[in-house]
Amino acid sequence: MSAHPTRRVRTSEDFGGVELDVIDAGRDGDPVVVLVHGWPESSHSWRHQIGPLVGAGYRVLVPDMRGYARSSAPRDVDAYRSDHLAADLCALLDDVGAATARFVGHDWGSLVVWDLARFHPERVHTVINASVPYTPWPIKPTELFRAVYADRFFYMLYFQQPDRPEQELEADIEHALRTILWAGSAEMFGPPIDPSKLPSLEHGTLLGTFAGGQLIPTGLPPWLTQADLDHYVGQFTTSGFFGPISWYRNLDADWELTKDLPPPKVPCAFIGGGKDGVIAHRMEYVDAMAHSLPDYRGAEIIDDAGHWTQQERPDEFNAVLLRLLHEL
Numbered sequence: 001m002s003a004h005p006t007r008r009v010r011t012s013e014d015f016g017g018v019e020l021d022v023i024d025a026g027r028d029g030d031p032v033v034v035l036v037h038g039w040p041e042s043s044h045s046w047r048h049q050i051g052p053l054v055g056a057g058y059r060v061l062v063p064d065m066r067g068y069a070r071s072s073a074p075r076d077v078d079a080y081r082s083d084h085l086a087a088d089l090c091a092l093l094d095d096v097g098a099a100t101a102r103f104v105g106h107d108w109g110s111l112v113v114w115d116l117a118r119f120h121p122e123r124v125h126t127v128i129n130a131s132v133p134y135t136p137w138p139i140k141p142t143e144l145f146r147a148v149y150a151d152r153f154f155y156m157l158y159f160q161q162p163d164r165p166e167q168e169l170e171a172d173i174e175h176a177l178r179t180i181l182w183a184g185s186a187e188m189f190g191p192p193i194d195p196s197k198l199p200s201l202e203h204g205t206l207l208g209t210f211a212g213g214q215l216i217p218t219g220l221p222p223w224l225t226q227a228d229l230d231h232y233v234g235q236f237t238t239s240g241f242f243g244p245i246s247w248y249r250n251l252d253a254d255w256e257l258t259k260d261l262p263p264p265k266v267p268c269a270f271i272g273g274g275k276d277g278v279i280a281h282r283m284e285y286v287d288a289m290a291h292s293l294p295d296y297r298g299a300e301i302i303d304d305a306g307h308w309t310q311q312e313r314p315d316e317f318n319a320v321l322l323r324l325l326h327e328l
Contacts, residue, residue, distance in 0.1 A: 004050055006043075009063075011091035015084040018072035022092060025050050026059035031125075032098040033058045033325070034089060038107020038131070039244050040169075040180060042069045042235050044228065045106065048314035049321065056322055061092050061101070065109075067243020069235040080246040082254040086116040090123050100125040102325055106310060107131050107278075108247055115254065117264035126328045127268040128321060130309050131278055133286050134263065134293055141251040152195050153204030159248035166241045168206055174233045176207060178220070181229075183210040184307035185221045189275035190214075223312045267328045269297040271320055273305030273312070297328060 006021045023043050033053055035046040043062040053060045064071040066088060067080060074080075089112070093101055102125050105113035110129035117124045137144060145157050159165050169176040182188055193212060198204065220229060272279050272286060279286055289296050300320045305313040310321075 004062075006064075009092060009095045011066075011088045015087040016066075016072075016074055016079055018066045018074065018079075018088065020066065020071045020088060020092070021064045021069060023050065023060070023062040024096070025062075026054040026057075028059065028096070030057055030059040032093065032096065032101035033060050034092060034101045034103050035060065035062045036089065036103060036105040036109030036113055037062075037065060037068070038105070038109045039247065040177060040232075040236065040241070041107065042232065044231050044235070045308070045311055047228075047311075049104075049310055049318060052318045052322065056325075058102075058325070059096070061096070063088070063092060064235070065112075067246065068239050070238055073239055073243040075242065077246045077249045078253065080243060081250045081257065082112055082115040083119060083257055085112045085247070086119045089113075089116055090120055093123055099123070102126040102128070102328075104321065105129045105132075107307070111254075114264060115258055117266055117268075118258055118261040121264065121266060124264070124266045126325070127264060127266055128271065128324050128328070129268070130271040130317075131273065131276055131307055133270055133272075133279065133299075134268070134289050135285050136263070136292065137255050137259075140255055149195050149198070149201075151200055151202070152198040153201050153209050154195075154198070155206055155209065156248055156251065157201055158204070158206060159245050165206060165245050169236075169241045173236050174229065177229065177232050177236065179207045179216050180210055181224060181308065182216050182221060183212070184277065185223075186273065186275035186304055186306035186312060187221055188212075188214060189277060189280065189306055192277075192281040221312070223308070223314075263293055265294050267295045267297055268293050269324045269328060270299040271309060271317065271324075272299060272301045273307060273309045274301050274303040275305060276307045276309065278307055297324070300324070 004023045103113045110132035310317045
């Protein structure tokens with residue numbers, strides 16, 4: 001469905017030598033921008049950004065990250081550690097002969113880009129991340145989640161379990177994606193959920209909890225077409241959910257890898273949605289980047305955007321992104 005052709009890129013043999021499908025748009029020699037998707041997305045989540053970036057004079061690389069779509073999907077959980085994911089991004093630069101690039105991440109892509117800028121700062125010109133701010137964990141993430149949620153349902157703890165999340169999501173992939181995309185959208189934004197009101201981790205389900213007791217509409221949000229949803233469904237039918245969920249299963253391992261590394265020292269900026277449930281009820285995490293990042297250039301919040309920021313409000317997102325790229 002993409003208007004831009006993909007090609008296969010072989011990544012570092014030191015990190016499993018996987019193959020990624022990558023959209024490569026723009027001219028050789030132009031400054032490189034790498035767009036890194038989150039969960040449960042793919043390169044298709046950046047469909048509205050590629051043309052404007054190329055038009056502004058950038059060469060744009062948009063991978064389907066390992067575990068997603070037709071890219072390689074190793075069956076070992078530790079193959080999805082952030083050092084492997086960061087090495088894949090470096091391999092994209094090597095493939096086009098670029099020393100550095102401007103990296104733009106969304107959701108889990110933001111977490112990978114934050115870590116990339118710590119593992120390999122020499123390869124990162126600029127970081128502009130969306131939806132997930134830089135937030136150093138004070139302790140292992142799963143220990144923190146258990147302290148907050150105890151035996152209540154939290155999806156990142158649910159994802160630590162083998163097989164159960166995949167079985168739920170793969171039972172009806174279209175229903176699963178429709179529910180998740182609706183749940184994170186501005187249209188479904190609501191007050192924060194009291195952890196004590198959540199079902200138990202043992203008996204709760206991801207889709208039931210994401211719906212939060214609300215009826216998921218039978219149609220689609222106005223920013224998503226049926227063709228878009230069909231495209232995502234086809235990709236997750238191909239890949240399954242083991243790889244994408246295994247990113248979450250490495251949260252503690254990623255913490256161990258990065259806890260002693262300094263914060264990113266490259267120029268960094270942030271784009272968020274005013275109705276993004278990840279940040280809207282805890283903007284202090286966005287504000288904290290002014291103190292935790294040595295070269296932080298500020299945040300832009302798009303008022304009516306939910307979690308799928310660049311898909312929900314592409315015109316506003318693109319205007320901010322292009323301005324930040326120019327300024328940084």
